[in-house]
Amino acid sequence: RAYDSYLYPSDLNGLTTGVKPEDSARIVKAVIEKWLQRQLLLKKAQENIPEDDPGIIRKVEDYRESLILYEYEKALITDKLDTSIKQSDIEKYYTQFTDNFPLQHDVYFVQFIKVKEDITDLKNFKKLLLNIRTQEDEQQVEGYCKANAVAYAFAKPLWYTAENLKTVFMFSDNEVAQLNTSERFREYNKEDGSLIFLRILQHKKQGEKAPIELAQTNIAKILIEKRKMQLIENFYNRVFKEGISSKNAELYAP
Numbered sequence: 001r002a003y004d005s006y007l008y009p010s011d012l013n014g015l016t017t018g019v020k021p022e023d024s025a026r027i028v029k030a031v032i033e034k035w036l037q038r039q040l041l042l043k044k045a046q047e048n049i050p051e052d053d054p055g056i057i058r059k060v061e062d063y064r065e066s067l068i069l070y071e072y073e074k075a076l077i078t079d080k081l082d083t084s085i086k087q088s089d090i091e092k093y094y095t096q097f098t099d100n101f102p103l104q105h106d107v108y109f110v111q112f113i114k115v116k117e118d119i120t121d122l123k124n125f126k127k128l129l130l131n132i133r134t135q136e137d138e139q140q141v142e143g144y145c146k147a148n149a150v151a152y153a154f155a156k157p158l159w160y161t162a163e164n165l166k167t168v169f170m171f172s173d174n175e176v177a178q179l180n181t182s183e184r185f186r187e188y189n190k191e192d193g194s195l196i197f198l199r200i201l202q203h204k205k206q207g208e209k210a211p212i213e214l215a216q217t218n219i220a221k222i223l224i225e226k227r228k229m230q231l232i233e234n235f236y237n238r239v240f241k242e243g244i245s246s247k248n249a250e251l252y253a254p
Contacts, residue, residue, distance in 0.1 A: 002039030007032065073232055081231055085220045093219050094212045101215040102207050105161045108179060109202035109211070112169070113145055113152040115195050120148065122195075129185055129197055150194060157201055159214050169196055179203070 001007075015031060016024040049056065094101070113129070115122070125144055132138060138155070145152040160168065162176045170190055181200045188196040204211065243249035 002036050003043055005039050007035050076235060077228055077231065080235075081224075081228055083224055085223050089223060090216045090219045091212065093223060094215055098209050098215075101210040101218065103204055103210045103214075104206065105163070106203065106205050107159050107161055107211070107214065108165065108200050109157050109204075110160050110165075110198060110200060111154055111157045111185070112196060112198040113141075113154060113185075114150045114169075115148055115197075116150065117189075117193050117195055119195075126187070126197075159211060169198070 012028060012031065016027055019027060115125075119125070125141075125148075128137060128144075129141055132141065142155050145154050165171045165176050165179070166173070169188070170192070171188075175188070179200050181203055183199075185197040185199045188198065190196060202211075240249075244251075
């Protein structure tokens, strides 16, 4: 108890769920002491600041109004906001504001195929992969990957940072430093018994414009945020006009 306020056992339900018994008592004791301290400080403050202080009353009312509006806007967004973004909208925004998306790290546009060393028909696959000349050759490689690869990105290359390359392909710093764009795949034998065939199609450096594939997630978030702000603005304007036209609100000019 602190003056006329009480803290009951039910107020502490769930506080120590999953906690060791020896820690449970310590946590409960700390929470109780914190509650007592807050109540005593609040009482001291109330004794020194009048309850009818206009500044306090105005701030409480402002906070209450802001909280009501916030909850209403949140419900409005959940109910009315269209979060589907067309690829054409992303591309249009990227074209207009491409300088707003500089790369924070070097990135590499990578084709890769990861297989086991004992894979079937590996010799012929390597011969095909290292001598791709036609679209038919590419289709054969894609088919082989679907049937035999542990992981791959051939028809649809992916962007990787240097850290990604080290994590995904177990590359050393030296191996990453030696990567450069090439028309041919390079072969890497890894300690886990796998073979990685990898080709760098593009290399963009830190500070250059980010490829659209890397920027599009942020662009989609920006477009949704702009759409959200427009939704709220349009709704508020409509409410204002309806209030004036229905005489529920009037403006008295001096």
